[in-house]
Amino acid sequence: MMFGDLTRNDKLLFLGFTIAALAMPLLAWPVGANYPDLLQKFAIYGIFAIGFNILFGLTGYLSFGHAAFLGVGSYAAVWMFKGVTMNVIPAVIFGVMVSGLFAALIGFVSLRRSGIYFSILTLAFAQMSYNLAYSVLTPITNGETGLQLRQDDARILDRMFVEQTEGLPSTNLFGLEMSGYPGFYFCCVLLIVAFFIALRIQRSPFGMMLRAIKTNQVRMNYTGFNTRPYALTAFIISGMYAGLAGSLLAVTDPLAGAERMQWTASGEVVLMTILGGAGTLVGPILGAGLIKYFENIFSSYNDSLLAESFSFLPDFLNDALVFVIGPFVGEGWSLLLGIVFMAIVIFLPGGLMEGLARIHGWYRGRGQGDAGRNVAKQAAE
């Protein structure tokens, strides 16, 4: 029932993904990314991107406001920590539910339009949510300071069952603290579950309808489908994925701020998905991992660090290199990201997955010409 109806390729894909996800600390070791804080981010933003891809890659609706759901998930989870218990399960469930409801509301209005108008509507809603969180709803969101845990929070369940300690309590899974590797593996298991659900959706009749909506909405209507509830369902599922990612951000670090809902965060998930390959299952996760990894490296660089790493060069060359590269690291890392993104969109519209498929096709198709290339492309999809 769970796996029986999947094709052999899909079973292999899921198996391979599960192994890769669980072995992420090992895989990330050669590139020096094997510390839990960063690995958690890979998993969390991977979930965010999978969810975004269901709406954008599958259904063809480009939302520019998905960070709103990420933020709502975070706030909801932190409130659960403050009000009920530091156990992460209720917080995650609550975060997903609240952002699902929020998505239903925004989706209901935004989906009255499609194309660029839909994108603008979602952007407007996200910006509205950001401003609400930043100022108007201060009693709920604690404004610019952000929502934090406090010693005197209610924590109803914890006070009944768990002995209170000095200092702030930490998030836990039935006593297991959610920091470091346990925190990563919690996120990792949810990433695998999220991937599995996305795989099932993509292979289901529902997924087929979503792809059909992306291709030709007019035909869908004249074929007897009411497309709006389909798109709304996709929107809600996608919002719930974002909420899950948001609550996991709160699980690994229990505070929520309005900046999480800013338009730059919404733009980031668009970049991740397109960079990896919109519409593919693995691509968005790959894109999320790469962006988070390079952000981690490049944003920590500054001019003096650069000068240090080029110190083996003569002074004038060193200065010249720092002058040229300097603007693209540290604060200017988004400049580099922008250039890479442009290059991808122009030369590899299908993202990294298309790149991989081409390499694979070139490797398999030598001497076979186009046929081999197409086979490889299909295999990669």
Next chain:
Amino acid sequence: MAILEVKDVNKAFGGLKALNAVNLSVEEGTVHAIIGPNGAGKSTLLNCFVGRLIPDTGSVIFNGRSLLGIKPHEINQTGVARVFQTPEIFTDLSILENVMIPAFAKVDGSFRINAWKTVGTRGEVRDMAEKVLEEVGLQEKRDIIASSLSRGDKRRLEMAMCLVQDPKLLLLDEPTAGMSRADTNNTVDLLQRVGTHITKIVIEHDMHVVFSLADHISVLAQGTVIAGGKPEDIKGNPKVQEAYLGGRTHECRNGETGRNGSGAVRGRLFLLPGAAELLRRELYRSGRQLRCEAGRDPGIAGPERRRQDVDAAYHRAHGRSATA
């Protein structure tokens, strides 16, 4: 019994009256052709049946139920399917998926979330699609992406997408427009072979197609039905000849003589619907250049499509050869 009853339908776009008190009755199980010059309102009328346009006044009753103000997907669910003038298919999906999707609409209704089980578990839907693909002759190509099909195959695919739903009424908007002679014949053949019990409304410019398929013909001109009846009645109907041949449209610049559909010589040369395209296509196929005043179609009357006829008619009209 009439399956579709159209009464006093009016539709105006601004000051232009596209449909003017149209009355139409389509008998169940028949093929009903709607013909008429360009701009006569044929497509507008069809759009009123599928919910794309809402008539200003009048009524459209399908199977005892009014179709006015109902959304396109609901109209489809009552059993009306439509083939568009330019094929509307799912270009990014495979042929099989293209046909399975309408089959799902038929089996599961207009909205149902089946997000857990895979498509592979729905063997009955796949069987429906495979059967229709076999009927239209696309089963060999079932795994190809639809965008790579030829134009004729795209039409055939769209037809399959409609047939798989086994509709009560099938609307075909110029099913052979832009097709080669061979593809046109295939389409006619297909329509005569498949879904014979389905009531069909065909809009068509190609008189050969119309006369091979239709049980009943309605002639639309300037938004009004000017004649209706059996094909043989329509052929000889003076009103129809007037609409086609005495019209203001497509008058040839230097036209002096010409032939109408039945071969009779008329005073001036006028254009039957589709004839201009036919002429262009003929000339294109023969690889010759057409010389003609800018903005003017050289005219030819009648369904003849042999090049000699085209050439002869053009010569009579212009006093010189159409080809250089």
